[in-house]
Amino acid sequence: xxxxLVVFAVAAxxxxxxxxxxxxxxxxxxxxxxxxxxxxxxxxxCPVPLSHLRLLTVTRWDFDGRKRTGQLVVDKAVAQPLRQxxxxxxxxxxxxxxxxxxxxxxxxxxxxxxxxxxxSFECRPAAPSPCARGRGTGSWSNHAYGLAVDLNPIxxxxxxxxxxxxxxxxxxxxxxxxxxxxxxxxxVAAFRSIGWxxxxxxxxxTKDYMHFSSTGH
Numbered sequence: 001x002x003x004x005l006v007v008f009a010v011a012a013x014x015x016x017x018x019x020x021x022x023x024x025x026x027x028x029x030x031x032x033x034x035x036x037x038x039x040x041x042x043x044x045x046c047p048v049p050l051s052h053l054r055l056l057t058v059t060r061w062d063f064d065g066r067k068r069t070g071q072l073v074v075d076k077a078v079a080q081p082l083r084q085x086x087x088x089x090x091x092x093x094x095x096x097x098x099x100x101x102x103x104x105x106x107x108x109x110x111x112x113x114x115x116x117x118x119x120s121f122e123c124r125p126a127a128p129s130p131c132a133r134g135r136g137t138g139s140w141s142n143h144a145y146g147l148a149v150d151l152n153p154i155x156x157x158x159x160x161x162x163x164x165x166x167x168x169x170x171x172x173x174x175x176x177x178x179x180x181x182x183x184x185x186x187x188v189a190a191f192r193s194i195g196w197x198x199x200x201x202x203x204x205x206t207k208d209y210m211h212f213s214s215t216g217h
Contacts, residue, residue: 021059021090022069025079028053032073032101036121039105046123047140053121054079054146055101058086063095063180070099073121075146078214081194082149088190095181097152115166116154118210121146126217129206131160148213149191155181156209158199175200175209183209 028036033050036042042050056079060070074082089096097116104111104119111117126141142148150156157169164173172182188198197216199208 021087023056023058023083023086025083026055026057027051028055028073032105035101035105036073041105041122041124043123046144048075048123048145052076052146056082056086056120058083058099059090060086060096060099061090061093063097065093065095068099070096070118071101072099072104072119072149073101073146074149075121078147078194085190085194085196088193089187092184092186092190094184094187095152097154097181114154115168116152118149118151118153120149127158127165129160130158130163130165131205142213142215142217147215148211150210151183151187151212152181153210155179156183156200158206158208158210160206172209 028050032055033042036050052075053073054076056072056074058070058072060068062068070086096118097114098112099118102110103117104122120143122141122143124141124144126139143150154166154169155172157164157166157172159169159173162173164170172179175182178184183198183200188200191198191212196212196214199211199213202208
């Protein structure tokens with residue numbers, strides 16, 4: 001009897017691990033719209049209205065090998081293609097540390113203290129390269145349109161001229177060393193399958209290893 005229970009338990013675990021990724025795309029619920037406005041990541045004058053954004057819910061793996069639900073806000077034009085990408089990331093067992101609406105847009109004091117938050121939409125200008133020493137481009141970021149995704153920003157830092165905006169990311173600047181959560185070529189290929197580019201392949205001294213976007217910038 002005991003052996004049968006063990007076999008059943010193992011089979012249940014294997015079935016759970018093999019179960020497919022689940023995902024959905026929905027218009028932004030009213031409470032999420034409120035969060036975006038209260039967090040000041042959307043306001044009048046942003047390049048897209050709230051009606052152009054969608055709530056994408058996906059299945060992901062965390063850093064402890066557990067299956068979890070993730071959510072991010074993206075432009076409606078890319079929501080369905082990104083469902084395919086996150087399904088591939090799930091099949092690759094690529095771990096994502098934090099991926100939720102509360103993590104990205106909740107009260108600052110309640111967000112993950114490690115800052116390793118993945119996500120998409122944020123109405124803001126393009127971040128200057130560490131090489132630029134604070135000089136921005138003056139143009140909107142692809143995030144301001146919901147047309148970019150950042151994955152594990154600590155493990156995949158934005159670097160340039162040997163510097164980074166986040167000192168905690170220093171150990172991850174050497175991309176010859178693979179660590180858990182760092183972007184792999186399989187992850188790059190998953191985004192490339194929908195025509196998106198990777199900031200880690202930019203020419204020159206500036207690399208944004210966390211960043212994927214519809215334009216490649």
